[in-house]
Structure formats: structure tokens, C-alpha cells
Amino acid sequence: MTHPAITLSDVSKVYSNGTVALQHLSLTIGEGQFISLVGPSGCGKSTVLRMIAGLGKMNSGQIEWNGGHSQRQLAFVFQEAALMPWATVQDNVRLPLKLAGVSYSASRAAVAEALELVDLNGFEQCYPRELSGGMKMRVSIARALVTKPEILLMDEPFGALDEMTRSRLNSDLLNLWSQKQWTVVFVTHNIYEAVYLSNRVIVMAARPGRVVADVAIAAPYPRTEEFRLSPLYGEYCREISSALAQAANGQDGAIATSNQRAAEYA
Amino acid sequence: MLRYLTALILELQNLLMGDRFHLSASSDRTNGLVRMTAKPVGKAAGLPQLRQFLSPDLLAPVGVGLLVLAFWEVAVRVSGIQPYLLPGPLLVLQTLVSEWGTLFPSLIITFQITLAAFVVAVISGLLVSVLFTQSKWIERSFFPYAVILQTTPVVAIAPLIIIWVRQVVPGDNSTFVALVICAWIVALFPIIANTTLGLNSADHNLLNLFQLYKASRWQTLLHLRLPSAMPYFLGGLRISGGLALIGAVVAEFVAGTGGTKSGIAYQILISSYNLQIPRMFAALLMTTGLGVIIFVALTLLSDFLLGKWHESAVQREN
Numbered sequence: 326m327t328h329p330a331i332t333l334s335d336v337s338k339v340y341s342n343g344t345v346a347l348q349h350l351s352l353t354i355g356e357g358q359f360i361s362l363v364g365p366s367g368c369g370k371s372t373v374l375r376m377i378a379g380l381g382k383m384n385s386g387q388i389e390w391n392g393g394h395s396q397r398q399l400a401f402v403f404q405e406a407a408l409m410p411w412a413t414v415q416d417n418v419r420l421p422l423k424l425a426g427v428s429y430s431a432s433r434a435a436v437a438e439a440l441e442l443v444d445l446n447g448f449e450q451c452y453p454r455e456l457s458g459g460m461k462m463r464v465s466i467a468r469a470l471v472t473k474p475e476i477l478l479m480d481e482p483f484g485a486l487d488e489m490t491r492s493r494l495n496s497d498l499l500n501l502w503s504q505k506q507w508t509v510v511f512v513t514h515n516i517y518e519a520v521y522l523s524n525r526v527i528v529m530a531a532r533p534g535r536v537v538a539d540v541a542i543a544a545p546y547p548r549t550e551e552f553r554l555s556p557l558y559g560e561y562c563r564e565i566s567s568a569l570a571q572a573a574n575g576q577d578g579a580i581a582t583s584n585q586r587a588a589e590y591a
Numbered sequence: 592m593l594r595y596l597t598a599l600i601l602e603l604q605n606l607l608m609g610d611r612f613h614l615s616a617s618s619d620r621t622n623g624l625v626r627m628t629a630k631p632v633g634k635a636a637g638l639p640q641l642r643q644f645l646s647p648d649l650l651a652p653v654g655v656g657l658l659v660l661a662f663w664e665v666a667v668r669v670s671g672i673q674p675y676l677l678p679g680p681l682l683v684l685q686t687l688v689s690e691w692g693t694l695f696p697s698l699i700i701t702f703q704i705t706l707a708a709f710v711v712a713v714i715s716g717l718l719v720s721v722l723f724t725q726s727k728w729i730e731r732s733f734f735p736y737a738v739i740l741q742t743t744p745v746v747a748i749a750p751l752i753i754i755w756v757r758q759v760v761p762g763d764n765s766t767f768v769a770l771v772i773c774a775w776i777v778a779l780f781p782i783i784a785n786t787t788l789g790l791n792s793a794d795h796n797l798l799n800l801f802q803l804y805k806a807s808r809w810q811t812l813l814h815l816r817l818p819s820a821m822p823y824f825l826g827g828l829r830i831s832g833g834l835a836l837i838g839a840v841v842a843e844f845v846a847g848t849g850g851t852k853s854g855i856a857y858q859i860l861i862s863s864y865n866l867q868i869p870r871m872f873a874a875l876l877m878t879t880g881l882g883v884i885i886f887v888a889l890t891l892l893s894d895f896l897l898g899k900w901h902e903s904a905v906q907r908e909n
């Protein structure tokens with residue numbers, strides 16, 4: 326395995342309303358890995374990313390940054406595009422540089438390059454409302470890339486997109502990843518997407534949020550459409566979906582559902 | 592007379608319908624253009640508001656208003672009611688023209704009070720809201736007092752304010768300052784309430800993003816909270832503009848004949864003492880007109896500032 330970039334050990338997070346979002350979660354993220362987190366809704370995937378990004382305090386455990394990495398090299402792509410509606414595409418992408426105090430002229434090249442990466446040149450002067458959902462998402466990705474991050478946290482970035490846009494953005498992302506040698510932590514609901522993209526898929530279970538399976542996807546890159554049709558691909562998908570089903574049907578899962586039902590009746 | 596009126600109304604209706612057709616045709620044309628060019632909305636964004644003013648949405652209520660006025664005029668003439676009880680609209684109009692020389696300077700004074708109060712309210716309201724969002728504690732401790740300021744009837748405290756201000760500011764300006772303070776009290780709250788709400792409703796993902804990039808408090812305020820608050824703030828302006836005028840007029844009523852320079856409320860009072868009811872109506876008409884102008888001006892300002900991005904001002908094609 327590659328050198329660890331980020332190590333989460335024994336991380337627990339309890340929200341102020343008492344929800345145990347994460348319990349004793351340990352995870353080592355290797356340098357240059359493409360890791361996907363899958364799991365049922367509410368199992369704490371977003372919380373993992375938030376903890377890594379330093380948004381909100383953990384209740385216990387620690388997150389270590391190794392190999393000269395730090396939170397500074399981090400970029401976060403949220404589930405929604407989260408663009409500033411009052412700013413043009415260009416100004417939205419420039420935001421991280423502006424906050425870092427980089428001047429307009431000095432940031433010009435980086436902004437153009439980031440927009441080029443997501444194939445959005447020519448739309449610099451548009452406002453977010455003039456863009457389609459997929460384009461907004463790409464602006465959001467460009468904004469994350471403009472600081473030349475080494476670690477990319479993505480929270481279901483393609484969740485709201487149609488299948489075609491999603492698969493195009495998937496292969497674009499893979500291309501970029503292999504060029505730039507990023508470390509990516511990618512949250513998704515979609516098992517097929519996770520298997521197609523990642524070299525490691527982490528399966529999580531809910532209440533309390535924890536890791537139940539860690540599946541290495543040994544298929545070589547670059548991955549093409551052929552990989553999607555290969556028996557190996559199907560095998561991985563089956564393995565992960567059965568891990569998910571087990572987690573949902575396990576003892577914890579049963580308790581959680583009956584608790585939930587009780588809460589609904591209350 | 593009546594037949595003439597119906598003909599006029601029919602004419603007006605035709606005009607409205609004709610206008611509607613004309614408008615839809617022209618908007619179709621812009622749609623066509625938009626589809627063909629790559630950069631769609633940009634320029635058209637400022638236009639829809641202008642178009643709104645000419646649309647049936649505005650012409651219809653104007654038609655209703657004219658109808659009511661016509662009915663009023665006819666009723667006054669037929670019933671033979673005395674002008675000192677209820678003057679007809681035509682007489683009011685005549686009086687407005689003949690009394691313009693005495694009424695308009697008064698209106699200007701009222702407008703000056705309103706404007707001064709409004710500007711002070713905008714600046715102070717904005718500052719207070721920014722202060723509120725800097726700390727939950729400041730907001731918690733002071734917001735109730737803003738509410739108290741709002742719920743205190745200005746009529747009740749105006750005499751007090753006038754007396755106090757006279758102690759501090761001697762001479763002619765004292766009444767002016769007192770009236771500005773009264774109008775300011777009335778105009779302040781909507782700005783505070785709206786802007787505070789706006790500053791606090793910045794998108795939480797964007798707030799996280801700013802935190803992630805280690806944005807300073809000042810950067811977050813300048814680049815995120817203030818722009819997010821803009822639509823709310825402008826909404827507050829529209830309410831507050833009208834309230835400043837009402838506050839000024841009410842305070843003038845309380846001040847009565849006190850000052851040497853007297854506003855429109857003074858003219859209304861004097862007219863009613865002298866049973867110059869048509870003149871009173873004319874002054875009232877001017878005040879209302881001023882209120883409408885203020886509202887329209889602030890709406891245009893709001894649309895101009897939000898035109899490029901906010902849903903309320905943008906003409907969407909989907």
C-alpha cells in the first residue's frame with residue numbers, strides 16, 4: 326500500500342441533538358488513492374468528510390496528516406453546487422484565491438486553467454442561473470481545483486445529475502485524477518459509480534456510523550466502458566451490495582429500524 | 592355624460608387588450624432571439640421591470656381607479672353634496688393646480704424630512720444589523736429594544752422628542768431635527784429586521800467553504816453575508832421608505848403649527864381648520880403621490896441592483 330496521507334483513528338462524533346453520527350471510526354487514506362464511501366443515507370458519510378476538513382469538532386479520536394500533507398491542500402466539493410448567485414462563473418471560481426489574498430491579475434491564469442479542466446471556457450461571464458445543473462457542478466469542481474489541491478473531498482457531487490452527465494463527469498474526473506495524482510475521498514450512494522471510479526470502496530453502516538467493509542478494487546486504470554461490462558466489475562458490485570445488505574439486516578440495523586418505527590409512532 | 596364615460600372606458604379596455612397582444616408578441620420575439628444567441632439574458636434583465644409598468648398588471652388597477660373617480664365625480668354632482676363635505680375629484684384637481692404654489696414647498700419640506708430620516712435609518716439600520724450578526728449575544732441583548740422602538744407609537748413620543756430636541760438644538764432647525772428623529776424611529780425597524788435576517792441566511796455550504804479557506808470574519812461579511820442579505824435589505828428599504836414618509840407626516844401633525852417651516856401635514860391641518868376641504872384633499876393627494884414615487888423609485892433601485900442574479904428580479908425562461 327502507498328504511504329498514508331490522512332489517518333483517522335477512533336473518531337467519534339455526536340451531534341448536539343444526541344445523534345451518534347460516527348463511533349470509533351478508523352480509516353487510513355493512502356496517498357494518491359481514490360476512495361469511495363458508500364452506505365445508507367444518514368450513516369455519517371458527510372460527517373466523515375466534514376471531520377477531515379475540520380468543519381466541526383470531533384468528540385473523541387484524532388485525525389493525523391502524514392507525509393507533509395496538511396489541511397491547506399484540501400478542497401471540498403459539496404453535494405449541492407453551492408455557488409454564489411450574485412457572482413459570475415469566473416468570480417465563483419476565483420473565490421478561494423481571493424480569500425487567500427491573491428490579486429485579480431495573479432489569479433487570472435489559474436482560473437482560466439481550472440475552467441479549462443472542467444471544459445467550461447467561454448462561460449466565464451455567465452451567472453449561475455444561466456447554467457444547467459451539470460455545468461453548475463462543474464463550476465463547483467473548478468472552484469475546488471483552482472487552488473491546485475492535493476486532496477479532494479467530494480460529497481455526492483454527481484448525485485443530482487442524470488445518468489449521461491454523471492458518466493461523462495465520472496470519466497473526466499478519472500482522467501484528471503490520473504493526471505494530477507490527487508488523493509480523492511468520494512462519497513456516493515451509487516455502488517456502480519463507486520466501483521467504476523475507486524481503487525478502494527469503504528462500506529459504512531448507520532446508527533452508529535461505522536466501517537463494515539473495505540473492498541479493494543484491483544482493476545487497472547485507465548478504466549474504460551469495457552470495464553463496466555466486465556464480469557469482474559459485476560463481481561465487485563455484488564460484493565459491495567451484499568455488504569450493504571448485511572449491514573442493513575444486521576443486529577444493529579434491526580434495532581435501528583424498530584427504534585425508528587417507535588420514534589415515528591411517538 | 593354617462594354615455595360618454597362608458598365609451599371612454601370601452602376605449603380604455605381596447606387599449607389594454609391591444610397592449611397585451613403587442614407585449615406578448617414582443618416577448619416572443621425576444622425568446623426567439625435568445626434561443627439563437629449564445630449569451631442569453633444579460634442585457635434583457637433590466638427591461639422586464641419597465642415592461643411591467645406598461646403591462647395590464649398596472650393598467651388594470653389604473654382603469655379601476657379611473658372608474659371609481661368617475662363614479663365619485665358623478666355621485667357628487669348628482670347628489671349635490673357641498674364641496675366642504677366632499678369635493679369631487681375634478682375640483683380637487685383644480686385646487687391642486689391653483690394651490691400648487693403654497694402646497695408644493697410644504698411637500699418639499701416633508702420630503703426633506705423623509706429623505707433625511709430614511710438615509711439615517713438605512714445607514715444606522717445596516718450598521719446595527721452587521722453588529723447583530725457579529726455576535727449572538729449582541730443580537731440577543733439589543734434586538735428586543737429594536738422591537739420596543741418599533742412598537743412604541745410615534746404619535747405618543749413625538750411631543751417628548753420635540754421638547755427634548757428643543758433643549759439641545761436651538762432655533763429653526765430644532766423642529767426639523769425632531770421630526771427627522773420621529774420618522775427615523777418608524778423607518779428603522781424594517782431595515783434592521785430584514786437585514787439581520789438576510790445576513791443570517793447565507794447558504795450554509797458557502798459558509799463552510801469560507802471556513803475551509805480560512806476566510807476572516809471581515810471577508811465572510813463582505814463577500815458572503817452582505818451579498819446574501821442584499822435582497823432582504825432592499826425589501827426592507829421599500830417598506831421603510833413608505834414608513835419614513837408616514838412617520839414624517841404623523842410627527843408633523845403632532846408638531847402642529849410649531850415650526851416656521853411647515854410641511855404638508857401642516858397644510859392639511861390648516862385646510863381642515865378653515866374648512867378648505869378641496870385643498871385638504873389636494874394636499875392628501877400630493878402626499879400619497881410622493882409615497883408612490885418613493886416606492887417606485889426604491890423598486891427600480893432594487894431591480895437594478897438584483898437584476899443580474901436574484902430570482903425576484905430576473906425574468907426566467909424556465
Ligand SMILES: Nc1ncnc2c1ncn2[C@@H]1O[C@H](COP(=O)(O)OP(=O)(O)OP(=O)(O)O)[C@@H](O)[C@H]1O
Binds near residue numbers: 370
Ligand atoms: N448538524 C446536525 N445536527 C444533528 N444531527 C446531524 C447533523 N448533521 C447530521 N446529523 C445526523 O448525523 C447522522 C449522519 O449524517 P450525515 O450527514 O453524515 O449522513 P450521510 O451518510 O452523509 O447521509 P446522506 O447519504 O443522506 O447524505 C444522521 O443521522 C443525521 O441525522
Ligand SMILES: [Mg+2]
Binds near residue numbers: 370371372480
Ligand atoms: Mg451526506
